[in-house]
Amino acid sequence: MTDSVTLLGTKGGPAIRPGTPMPTATLLRMAGQVIVVDAGLGVTRALCDAGVALTGIDAILITHLHSDHYLELGPLLHTAWTAGLKRPVPVWGPAGLADYWRGFLASMDFDISLRIRDEGRPDLAALAKFHTLTEKGLTLGPITVRAMKNVHPPIEESFALRLDGPAASIALSGDTAAIDAMATFAKGCDLLVHEAMLTAGIDALCARVGNGDDRLKRHLERSHTPAAEAGRIAVNAGVKALALNHLIPVDDPDFTKAHWLAEVRQHWQGPLHIGYDGLTIPLT
Numbered sequence: 001m002t003d004s005v006t007l008l009g010t011k012g013g014p015a016i017r018p019g020t021p022m023p024t025a026t027l028l029r030m031a032g033q034v035i036v037v038d039a040g041l042g043v044t045r046a047l048c049d050a051g052v053a054l055t056g057i058d059a060i061l062i063t064h065l066h067s068d069h070y071l072e073l074g075p076l077l078h079t080a081w082t083a084g085l086k087r088p089v090p091v092w093g094p095a096g097l098a099d100y101w102r103g104f105l106a107s108m109d110f111d112i113s114l115r116i117r118d119e120g121r122p123d124l125a126a127l128a129k130f131h132t133l134t135e136k137g138l139t140l141g142p143i144t145v146r147a148m149k150n151v152h153p154p155i156e157e158s159f160a161l162r163l164d165g166p167a168a169s170i171a172l173s174g175d176t177a178a179i180d181a182m183a184t185f186a187k188g189c190d191l192l193v194h195e196a197m198l199t200a201g202i203d204a205l206c207a208r209v210g211n212g213d214d215r216l217k218r219h220l221e222r223s224h225t226p227a228a229e230a231g232r233i234a235v236n237a238g239v240k241a242l243a244l245n246h247l248i249p250v251d252d253p254d255f256t257k258a259h260w261l262a263e264v265r266q267h268w269q270g271p272l273h274i275g276y277d278g279l280t281i282p283l284t
């Protein structure tokens with residue numbers, strides 16, 4: 001199977017409404033491995049829809065502890081377990097993710113204990129091996145995974161990821177403000193998946209779902225990347241293709257694909273994918 005990325009969930013932020021895409025999750029198929037990056041709501045269903053057996057996941061990486069990136073991590077592992085998972089899955093994420101896992105296990109103790117006793121299943125707790133993600137990075141078989149702290153205040157432990165395999169390389173910005181370091185980090189990749197926001201859509205979004213003051217607007221502006229800037233970063237990185245995900249806003253009928261294109265094309269003239277749930281992009 002050729003290396004590819006599938007955007008399982010492309011919406012920025014945790015809330016869903018009728019007709020919206022799902023929060024962030026990304027499937028990487030590289031060097032024969034199945035790697036899940038982020039586990040927002042809907043990740044389990046989306047993996048199945050992408051043809052991935054839940055028992056076939058080789059590793060899970062979580063970029064940061066905003067709920068739209070890990071709300072469904074526990075249910076994903078639990079469902080893989082009920083689907084027959086028997087080998088441990090390494091999970092890499094910021095410090096604190098293991099606490100979430102312990103809390104999830106505690107919240108589901110009745111069911112988990114029951115299934116171990118009643119169905120003879122292995123201990124779920126032992127099937128996820130949690131590791132703290134740092135800028136030291138890691139390796140997954142022949143794939144080198146690099147992690148770089150991005151800029152996503154007020155969260156400090158928030159990472160961009162770069163995976164270099166034998167046949168392809170991909171960089172994922174994670175949730176971040178536009179930073180020049182991203183271009184260096186993603187240098188020469190086959191694909192950069194970058195988060196993006198339509199600045200013009202932010203006021204309308206905040207009026208619709210905000211809390212009445214300007215905190216949400218200020219959070220979005222200092223913690224996320226205008227689409228035009230994602231295009232500029234792709235140019236500076238010299239990547240072969242650019243895909244946008246974590247789209248904000250994503251459910252405002254006043255903003256369409258044409259608006260995204262108009263922003264990104266100010267800088268980036270190369271291959272461009274405006275992300276949608278289920279989009280698969282070959283890496284080679």
Ligand SMILES: [Zn+2]
Pocket residue numbers: 012013024066068069175246
């Ligand atoms: Zn997010």
Ligand SMILES: [Zn+2]
Pocket residue numbers: 064066152175
């Ligand atoms: Zn975030």
